[in-house]
Amino acid sequence: MQKTRVYKLAQELNMTSKELIEKLEELDIKVTNHMSSLSMEEAEVIIELLGDKREEKEENMTKTEVEDIKDIENIEEQPKQEIEPEEIDFEEEDAYDSNAIIIGDTIVVGDLAKKLDIAASEVIMKLIKLGIMANINQEIKFETAEKIALDYDISLEREEKEEEAADIIIEEDEAEDLKPRPPIVTVMGHVDHGKTSLLDSIRNTRVTDREAGGITQHIGASEVTVNGKKVVFLDTPGHEAFTEMRSRGAKVTDIAILVVAADDGIMPQTVEAINHSKAAGVPIIIAINKIDKPSANIERVRQELSEKGLLVEEWGGDVIDVPVSAKTGENIDTLLEMVLLVAEMEELKANPDRNAVGTVIESNLDKGRGPVATVIISNGTLKVGDPIVAGSSYGKVRAMINDKGKRIKKAPPSTPVEILGLNEVPNAGDQFVVLASDKAARIIAENRKEKIRDEQMKASSKISLEDLFEKMQHGELKELNIIVKADVQGSVEAVRQSIEKLSNEEVSVRVIHGGVGAITESDIMLASASNAIVIGFNVRPSTGANTLVEREKVDMRTYRIIYEAIEDIEKAMKGMLDPEYVEEELGKAEIRLPFKVPNAGMVAGSYVISGKILRNAKARLVRDGIVVYDGTIDSLRRFKDDVKEVATGYECGIGLTNFNDIKEGDIIEAYIIKEVERK
Structure with missing residues (x-):
C-alpha cells in the first residue's frame, strides 16, 4: 500500500509541517508528528481541501515577496507547476514501521533543528534551560536530543550500526570438521640469552646478523619441518621494552619455549616471559642454553626455575627442560622432539574449510x-x-x-x-x-575507526579543557611531547611504551603521534606546532623533512637501539624537573602530661622515645594513627630552660605553633625537609 510522510505532503502544499498537522486535527485525522505516514486516500482528500492554499497565500503576498520567490525559483531552476493529485509521487513505506527520527550517538544542533522542523534558536534555548551551552555547530548527545524532541512530542531512535565485534562473525566449528594442524611455538626469554641463535640452529638462517646491536627488535614468524611435520616458530624480542609484543606472542601460541642462559640464570625478562605464558595458559618447555660455556650451571637454573613455580621433570615436576647449545647444536633434535611430543598431547586442531x-x-x-x-x-x-x-x-x-x-x-x-x-x-x-x-x-x-576517532577526540578535549589549562596556570604540569616514527608498527608501540613509562607527577611525557615509515614534512610541522621532539627508530627523514627541520628549528633524533633513545629523553626530562624535596625524620616524642602555661597556651610534657627533637623543626601530631596536626615546634624546654634540641631518653616541654588540642598518649613526630639532587 502506497503511503507518504506528513512533511513531504506539507512541502507539496507549500505549508509547514506544524500548519498541516493543525489542519489534519481539524479534519479529525490523527498524526503523531511530521514523520507520521498517511495513506494515499487520506492524502488525496487533504489535497482536494487544501490544494489551493499556495494560490491564496501568493495573492495575499506583497509584490516584493512574490518577486523574491520567483527569483529563488529561477536560481534553483525548478519552475513551479500546478499540483494535481495524480502527479504526487507517493513513496512506499520505509523498512521500519516506527515514526521515530533516527539519529546517531551524537547530533549537531543545527541538524537536530532541521529534523525537528523548528528553528535552531529554539533548540539552543532548550539546551540553555538544560544547563548546556552550545552553538548551532556543536554536537550534543543522543540523550540530550531525546529530551528536546519529547517537548515536541517527537520520539528519537538511536541508529543501529553494523556489528563491529569479530566474535559475532566467528562461529564455533563442528567436531567432525576439525583436522590436525601444526603447532605454533613462541620462543621467549631474556635479552641475549640466545633465543634467535637457537632458532638459527633450527631453521639454518642468520637473523641475528641483520638486527641492530644483535638484538631482535621485531616479531618474526617462520615455518620449519621437523621429522616430516610442520612447526611454526615465533621469535619475540627479549628487551623489557617489548613486553607488549611478547604478550601478543604468548596469546597466539600453542607452546612456549623459555630460553634461559645456563651461565646467567633467571633474569627480570625471563620472569615476565613466564608470566605471559602462564596467563596464556600454554605449556612451557625450558631450553637451558649455552651449556657449552665453562661457567654454565644447569642445576642452579633448575633451582631458580623452581622458585618461580616451574619444577622440571628432573626434579620430579611436570615441566620439560632440555639443556642445549645453540652454538654447537647439542640436543637441538631432542628439543624439537619434545615440541612434537607436547603438540601431540595438546591435540591441536582447526577447520581448514571455513573463512580464515x-x-x-x-x-x-x-x-x-x-x-x-x-x-x-x-x-x-x-x-x-x-x-x-x-x-x-x-x-x-x-x-x-x-x-x-x-x-x-x-x-x-x-x-x-x-x-x-x-x-x-x-x-x-x-x-x-x-x-x-x-x-x-x-x-x-x-x-571501528570512527569509534577510535571519537574516543581520541573526547580524550583530547578532556585534557585541553579540564586539566591542562588549569594545571599550567598553577604550574603543576609540564609536558614533553614526543613524535615517534619507526620501521614497523611493533617498534612504534615498544618505543611509545618505554617513553611514556618515564612520566611522573611533575613531567608528563606524551607521545602525540606514532607512525610507520620515514620522517616526513607533516611530522616536522606537527612537531613545530606542538613543540615536540621527533624520534626516528630505524628510519631516516625525507629530503623535505631535513629542510623543514632547519627552518622550523625542530629537535629531531634518529636511533638504531632503543636504550639510547630512552637515555636521551631522560636527560631532556632532568632539565625540566623542579628541585626535589624529601622529608627526613628527626625523632619522636610521646606526650605524657599536657599542661597549660599562662600566656603561652597548652604545652606537651613529653618523653623523647627515638631520635631527637629540634626547636623550630617541623612536627606532626599523631593520634591513634591519624595525623591531626602538621606544623612547626614553637618552643622547646628542659625544666625552665629553652634548649635547641632534646635527645632520646630525656623529658621536655614542647609547644606547637597555634595548636592546643593535645592529649596524653599522642605522638609528636619531628622532621625537616631537605633538597636532594634530582635523579
Missing part, C-alpha cells in the same frame, strides 16, 4: 608494496582475493608471501604469511577476519 581467522603479528609500510601485514592463521584457510578486516583497516588480499619469500594462493591454519592489499597499516596484535564481502569489511573498519 587469525592475528596480525607484525605490520609495516613498504614503499613499493604499500601496507604489509605479517599474519598467522589460527583457523580456516586464507585465499588470495578474500575480503578481510584487521582492526580498523580493511581490504582484499592481493597477494600472499610465505616465510621463504614465495608467493602462495592459499594459507591453511597455523601458516605465517605476509599479506598485501590492506588500505592502511594495521596494529600488531589486531585480529583479522575474512568476511562475506568488501562492503561488509569496509563498514566494520570504518565504524
Whole structure:
C-alpha cells in the first residue's frame, strides 16, 4: 500500500509541517508528528481541501515577496507547476514501521533543528534551560536530543550500526570438521640469552646478523619441518621494552619455549616471559642454553626455575627442560622432539574449510608494496582475493608471501604469511577476519575507526579543557611531547611504551603521534606546532623533512637501539624537573602530661622515645594513627630552660605553633625537609 510522510505532503502544499498537522486535527485525522505516514486516500482528500492554499497565500503576498520567490525559483531552476493529485509521487513505506527520527550517538544542533522542523534558536534555548551551552555547530548527545524532541512530542531512535565485534562473525566449528594442524611455538626469554641463535640452529638462517646491536627488535614468524611435520616458530624480542609484543606472542601460541642462559640464570625478562605464558595458559618447555660455556650451571637454573613455580621433570615436576647449545647444536633434535611430543598431547586442531581467522603479528609500510601485514592463521584457510578486516583497516588480499619469500594462493591454519592489499597499516596484535564481502569489511573498519576517532577526540578535549589549562596556570604540569616514527608498527608501540613509562607527577611525557615509515614534512610541522621532539627508530627523514627541520628549528633524533633513545629523553626530562624535596625524620616524642602555661597556651610534657627533637623543626601530631596536626615546634624546654634540641631518653616541654588540642598518649613526630639532587 502506497503511503507518504506528513512533511513531504506539507512541502507539496507549500505549508509547514506544524500548519498541516493543525489542519489534519481539524479534519479529525490523527498524526503523531511530521514523520507520521498517511495513506494515499487520506492524502488525496487533504489535497482536494487544501490544494489551493499556495494560490491564496501568493495573492495575499506583497509584490516584493512574490518577486523574491520567483527569483529563488529561477536560481534553483525548478519552475513551479500546478499540483494535481495524480502527479504526487507517493513513496512506499520505509523498512521500519516506527515514526521515530533516527539519529546517531551524537547530533549537531543545527541538524537536530532541521529534523525537528523548528528553528535552531529554539533548540539552543532548550539546551540553555538544560544547563548546556552550545552553538548551532556543536554536537550534543543522543540523550540530550531525546529530551528536546519529547517537548515536541517527537520520539528519537538511536541508529543501529553494523556489528563491529569479530566474535559475532566467528562461529564455533563442528567436531567432525576439525583436522590436525601444526603447532605454533613462541620462543621467549631474556635479552641475549640466545633465543634467535637457537632458532638459527633450527631453521639454518642468520637473523641475528641483520638486527641492530644483535638484538631482535621485531616479531618474526617462520615455518620449519621437523621429522616430516610442520612447526611454526615465533621469535619475540627479549628487551623489557617489548613486553607488549611478547604478550601478543604468548596469546597466539600453542607452546612456549623459555630460553634461559645456563651461565646467567633467571633474569627480570625471563620472569615476565613466564608470566605471559602462564596467563596464556600454554605449556612451557625450558631450553637451558649455552651449556657449552665453562661457567654454565644447569642445576642452579633448575633451582631458580623452581622458585618461580616451574619444577622440571628432573626434579620430579611436570615441566620439560632440555639443556642445549645453540652454538654447537647439542640436543637441538631432542628439543624439537619434545615440541612434537607436547603438540601431540595438546591435540591441536582447526577447520581448514571455513573463512580464515587469525592475528596480525607484525605490520609495516613498504614503499613499493604499500601496507604489509605479517599474519598467522589460527583457523580456516586464507585465499588470495578474500575480503578481510584487521582492526580498523580493511581490504582484499592481493597477494600472499610465505616465510621463504614465495608467493602462495592459499594459507591453511597455523601458516605465517605476509599479506598485501590492506588500505592502511594495521596494529600488531589486531585480529583479522575474512568476511562475506568488501562492503561488509569496509563498514566494520570504518565504524571501528570512527569509534577510535571519537574516543581520541573526547580524550583530547578532556585534557585541553579540564586539566591542562588549569594545571599550567598553577604550574603543576609540564609536558614533553614526543613524535615517534619507526620501521614497523611493533617498534612504534615498544618505543611509545618505554617513553611514556618515564612520566611522573611533575613531567608528563606524551607521545602525540606514532607512525610507520620515514620522517616526513607533516611530522616536522606537527612537531613545530606542538613543540615536540621527533624520534626516528630505524628510519631516516625525507629530503623535505631535513629542510623543514632547519627552518622550523625542530629537535629531531634518529636511533638504531632503543636504550639510547630512552637515555636521551631522560636527560631532556632532568632539565625540566623542579628541585626535589624529601622529608627526613628527626625523632619522636610521646606526650605524657599536657599542661597549660599562662600566656603561652597548652604545652606537651613529653618523653623523647627515638631520635631527637629540634626547636623550630617541623612536627606532626599523631593520634591513634591519624595525623591531626602538621606544623612547626614553637618552643622547646628542659625544666625552665629553652634548649635547641632534646635527645632520646630525656623529658621536655614542647609547644606547637597555634595548636592546643593535645592529649596524653599522642605522638609528636619531628622532621625537616631537605633538597636532594634530582635523579
